[in-house]
Amino acid sequence: MNSPATVASPLSKLPSSVEDRFETWLPVLKDRLQDLYGNSAHYDTWLQAFVKSICIEAFNRPPHLRQQDQERATNPNWHLELGLAYVAYADHFAGGLRGVIDRIPHLKDMGVGYLHLLPFLKAGPPPNDGGFAVASFEDVDPRLGSNEDLAALLAALRAAGISLCCDFVLNHVSDHHPWALAAKRGNESARRRFHWLATPSEVAEHERHLKQIFPETAPGNFTWVPECQAYAWTTFYPFQWDLNYAEPEVFSDIALALLRLANRGIDAFRLDSTAFLWKRLGTPCSNLPQVHSILQALRAVVEIAAPGVLLKAEVIMPTRDLPPYFGLASGETMPSTAQPSIHQPECHLAYHASLMAASWAALAEEDAAFPKAVLRATPTLPTGAGWLTYVRCHDDIGWGVLRPECLDLNDPDALRLKAASSFFSSSNPESYAEGSPFQSSDPANPHGTNGMLASLVGLHKAHQSGSPEQLELALLRYGLMHALALFVGDLPLVYMGDEFGQANLSPEAIKLRGGDDGRELHRVVWSDSIYQDRLNAGTVSGMAWGVFKRLSQARSRMAATLSHGSCSIYAGISDSQHLLCLQRGSSVGLFNFSSQHQILDWRQQPKELTDWMTLKGVAPPQGLGPYEARWLHIKGME
Ligand code: GLC
Numbered sequence: 336m337n338s339p340a341t342v343a344s345p346l347s348k349l350p351s352s353v354e355d356r357f358e359t360w361l362p363v364l365k366d367r368l369q370d371l372y373g374n375s376a377h378y379d380t381w382l383q384a385f386v387k388s389i390c391i392e393a394f395n396r397p398p399h400l401r402q403q404d405q406e407r408a409t410n411p412n413w414h415l416e417l418g419l420a421y422v423a424y425a426d427h428f429a430g431g432l433r434g435v436i437d438r439i440p441h442l443k444d445m446g447v448g449y450l451h452l453l454p455f456l457k458a459g460p461p462p463n464d465g466g467f468a469v470a471s472f473e474d475v476d477p478r479l480g481s482n483e484d485l486a487a488l489l490a491a492l493r494a495a496g497i498s499l500c501c502d503f504v505l506n507h508v509s510d511h512h513p514w515a516l517a518a519k520r521g522n523e524s525a526r527r528r529f530h531w532l533a534t535p536s537e538v539a540e541h542e543r544h545l546k547q548i549f550p551e552t553a554p555g556n557f558t559w560v561p562e563c564q565a566y567a568w569t570t571f572y573p574f575q576w577d578l579n580y581a582e583p584e585v586f587s588d589i590a591l592a593l594l595r596l597a598n599r600g601i602d603a604f605r606l607d608s609t610a611f612l613w614k615r616l617g618t619p620c621s622n623l624p625q626v627h628s629i630l631q632a633l634r635a636v637v638e639i640a641a642p643g644v645l646l647k648a649e650v651i652m653p654t655r656d657l658p659p660y661f662g663l664a665s666g667e668t669m670p671s672t673a674q675p676s677i678h679q680p681e682c683h684l685a686y687h688a689s690l691m692a693a694s695w696a697a698l699a700e701e702d703a704a705f706p707k708a709v710l711r712a713t714p715t716l717p718t719g720a721g722w723l724t725y726v727r728c729h730d731d732i733g734w735g736v737l738r739p740e741c742l743d744l745n746d747p748d749a750l751r752l753k754a755a756s757s758f759f760s761s762s763n764p765e766s767y768a769e770g771s772p773f774q775s776s777d778p779a780n781p782h783g784t785n786g787m788l789a790s791l792v793g794l795h796k797a798h799q800s801g802s803p804e805q806l807e808l809a810l811l812r813y814g815l816m817h818a819l820a821l822f823v824g825d826l827p828l829v830y831m832g833d834e835f836g837q838a839n840l841s842p843e844a845i846k847l848r849g850g851d852d853g854r855e856l857h858r859v860v861w862s863d864s865i866y867q868d869r870l871n872a873g874t875v876s877g878m879a880w881g882v883f884k885r886l887s888q889a890r891s892r893m894a895a896t897l898s899h900g901s902c903s904i905y906a907g908i909s910d911s912q913h914l915l916c917l918q919r920g921s922s923v924g925l926f927n928f929s930s931q932h933q934i935l936d937w938r939q940q941p942k943e944l945t946d947w948m949t950l951k952g953v954a955p956p957q958g959l960g961p962y963e964a965r966w967l968h969i970k971g972m973e
Contacts, residue, residue: 352405353393356639361386364635367628372583385587392594393640400600404643411719414603414645414683415825415899417448417498418891422728423831424453424465425479427860432480436491441866443495445834446887449826450492451500451605453729455479459509459574462850465729465858467502467607468509468575472592489600498602500647505589506608507575510560510567515576519562530568530579530614532557538566544619545570550782551774552851570611570620580612580629590636597637603645606630606682609660610650622656630660630681638680647723648682651730653739654689654712661685661720680719684826687713687722689736694726694819695784695791696737698812699758699766700751701929703915706819707904708740710917716900721825726816727791728830731773731783731854732759749781756781759791767793767809769839773853785856789813789836789879798875806878808930811962814882815926818964821890822917822924823902829883832859835869836879889947893966896921907969909936914959921972922947927959934958943970 349357365382372378396404407413421442429435432455442450454466457474466476475485492499508515517525532538538557545556548571557566558573568577578585593604613625630646637644648660658665662679690713693705716722734752741749757763759770770786789795792812797805813836821827837859845855869880898920904910905918905925913929927933937955946953947966956965 349390349394350401352401353639356642360635360638364632364639367632367635368583368586370628371580371586371625371632375583378583381583381587385583385590388587388591389594389636389640392591392598396598396641397600400598400641400643404641407643412721412899414449414498415721416894417826418446418894419821419887420449420451420500420723420826420828421445421447421831422451422453422725422828423861424729424858425455427858428452428831429861431478432475432484432488435488439491439495439497442497445829445884446891447497447829449498449500449603451502451603451828454502454504455485456501459511462572462574462852463509464572464575464852465854467504468507468511468572469504470509470511470513472589473595486599493600498645499600500603500605500645501596501601502607503593503596503604504607505578505593506611507569507571507577510574510576512576519560521562524584526563527582528579528585529576531563531565532568533565541616544617546619546621547774549774551776568614570608577611577614579614580625586629586632590633593633594636594640597641597644601644603647603684605647605649606633607649609648610652610656622650622652622659627659627662627681631662631679634680634682645683646681647684648686650685651688651733651736653736654687654709655739657685658714661714661716663714663717680717683719684721684723687724687824688733689713689740690722690823691725691727691820692732692734692737693740694816695732695759696734696752696755697915697928698792698816699755702912703926703928704744704912705737705740705751706915708743709737710823710902710904712739713902716825718899721900722823722902723826723828724820724824725828725830726820727786727788727833727857728828729854729858731785733783734781748779752781753778756784759784759786767796767805767812769793769796771853771856785853787837787839787857787859788816788830788833789875790839790857792816794836794875794879795838808961810878810882811960813879814886815928815962815964817883817886818924818966819915819926821886822897822919822922822964822966825897825899827890830857831861834880834883835865835876837862837865837876885948889966892950893922893947893968896968907938907941909938911936918972921968921970923967923969923972925956925959925963925965925967927961927963930961932958932960941969941972944968945970 425432429438456469457471457476458466459468459470475482514525514528553572558569560567570577610621612629613623614620660682662681689709693709696705697703758766759768760772761769769790770784773783773785775782792809794809797809839856840859865876868874868876871877902919905916905923908916913933915926917924935958940955944953945968
């Protein structure tokens with residue numbers, strides 16, 4: 336079975352470009368599937384049916400999306416040239432999917448070319464982890480709109496040149512998903528789609544090797560299901576049942592669900608919690624080699640049937656675990672001009688969670704050691720792959736990703752992370768920050784921190800204090816954090832509300848939401864009045880928006896000079912504890928994490944410098960003010 340024709344004779348009308356892609360990618364797909372499922376009974380029959388279904392989806396791809404696929408194929412970096420990314424809950428942002436259409440002018444104003452809407456497919460009943468407990472891969476959640484609303488939104492976004500990213504929760508489903516319901520009814524094949532343990536001692540044996548994602552609100556990784564008289568594997572909440580990817584039907588159904596969404600016009604899929612897709616007793620069950628076989632098979636499926644579509648790895652793991660998600664060997668880097676090998680490609684994008692956490696640690700410590708260590712461990716990526724950087728998102732700042740850097744920095748007990756975590760807690764009288772620790776019952780293990788950007792940098796507190804000096808410093812911190820993410824990222828992501836300094840959700844509003852997930856602190860609702868205030872420079876919103884807008888405009892001017900997938904420590908300035916000096920292509924980014932002025936010790940004074948903020952020629956700056964960030968172009972430097 337080497338060509339689609341032998342499996343899909345009824346589909347002989349596939350365009351020749353699809354036939355070519357089959358020729359290239361079918362061997363990759365078969366190779367990965369053979370590794371994963373070659374030993375299962377009925378493997379050949381299953382494979383034949385699966386490939387036929389892929390043909391059908393390739394055939395069903397609407398002409399305008401096929402044309403878009405072709406255009407995108409001519410520029411494998413198309414998604415790294417989209418400008419900014421933006422992430423929001425559709426309901427908090429705009430009341431639902433239709434409402435998002437009305438926010439398009441705001442997105443355009445910000446320079447956004449990629450919109451990630453948090454889960455909008457039908458979820459299980461609340462609590463559903465903000466929609467991450469999915470009950471249908473086909474239908475929009477009625478709380479957010481209808482399938483027609485999604486189609487209307489997609490058309491409006493396409494007309495505006497904005498790509499839509501959809502959360503694709505493939506590690507688990509809601510215990511109200513039809514597969515889970517069928518398993519509860521005793522359907523054997525549905526039951527095989529999940530992982531089951533029979534006894535408490537088996538559970539204990541597995542738990543010995545596993546981490547806890549939500550140690551306070553959802554302790555343990557297994558949940559007793561009375562209807563099944565067994566423990567289901569539930570890495571996250573008890574109502575999120577992990578899928579068993581050792582079952583070939585799980586993989587094929589999930590891959591086809593993704594293709595069907597792609598054929599509706601979704602441009603990118605955020606592959607949620609991908610690190611956990613494969614389980615093996617005696618391991619932490621994260622980042623196992625089979626995870627990469629699954630993702631490479633998924634990439635092959637996409638390359639065959641919907642090649643203009645992006646896969647984004649949501650892998651909140653240390654930097655050193657990330658190269659394989661781009662198809663690189665661990666620790667491997669690629670010269671930025673190299674072509675990706677046809678045998679390896681995996682995801683197009685991945686979150687740079689370590690850089691995000693490191694930038695917060697640096698702010699707390701007034702010391703750039705963590706981001707430097709992270710960036711030294713960050714590989715250069717192949718063509719077509721890029722880093723998604725961010726300051727905040729709907730999740731907590733997870734400190735655990737920095738454990739390897741703690742070892743590099745001679746801090747095996749992660750005391751520095753514990754200090755950072757405590758620094759951002761609003762109960763710390765020494766700090767300007769108004770954050771809150773997340774899942775922090777184990778004092779030996781700094782877990783996470785919640786809060787909106789403006790609250791964490793102390794902007795609102797400073798405004799209330801009436802001190803112009805404090806306000807100025809808080810605003811500089813706000814700008815510094817954005818400036819770093821916007822400089823390093825191939826696709827820098829802005830979290831809804833952070834562009835104009837929205838504060839944490841009020842305790843009253845959190846109470847009304849019910850539940851005990853501390854991340855609600857920063858899951859704010861778009862406020863029209865705060866949005867309007869952005870035009871009033873006397874308000875926090877106006878000040879924050881002013882800073883953000885200048886940065887976003889400067890970034891779009893600078894974008895063409897930034898090398899893709901690579902950012903290194905700039906060698907032209909002597910290293911200093913408080914400063915982070917970076918180079919991307921012919922631009923440098925200088926960041927002072929300290930509250931004090933710092934001298935810049937240029938090893939060699941560059942001749943022609945342009946400031947990206949003003950587009951004016953400048954002399955090499957001899958220092959940076961407190962929390963100051965500068966983006967400069969150096970003529971002739973590459
Ligand atoms: C991802 C999401 C997070 C969710 C988890 C389980 O990490 O970002 O919000 O709780 O997956 O689906």
